[in-house]
Amino acid sequence: MHFGVMKLDFNCLRCGSKNHEIKNIYLPEKKDGILKMDVGLYYLKICLDCGYTEMYSAKVVDKNEKIIFEY
Numbered sequence: 001m002h003f004g005v006m007k008l009d010f011n012c013l014r015c016g017s018k019n020h021e022i023k024n025i026y027l028p029e030k031k032d033g034i035l036k037m038d039v040g041l042y043y044l045k046i047c048l049d050c051g052y053t054e055m056y057s058a059k060v061v062d063k064n065e066k067i068i069f070e071y
């Protein structure tokens with residue numbers, strides 16, 4: 001499992017439940033406005049109680065994680 005997902009371990013924004021699962025998905029994304037498509041890693045955080053789903057870019061989550069560990 002990717003390390004950055006630990007940062008997503010918080011309560012559901014809609015119902016406050018702690019029951020959730022994290023899925024890794026790969027989606028095509030544009031790179032620097034060029035038409036060449038690249039594939040980026042995203043995390044889906046799915047609430048198991050109400051089904052509320054959030055999507056996070058792994059790049060951003062992992063970048064923040066590194067900043068935290070510089071302390």
Ligand SMILES: [Zn+2]
Nearest residue numbers: 012015047050
């Ligand atoms: Zn929920």
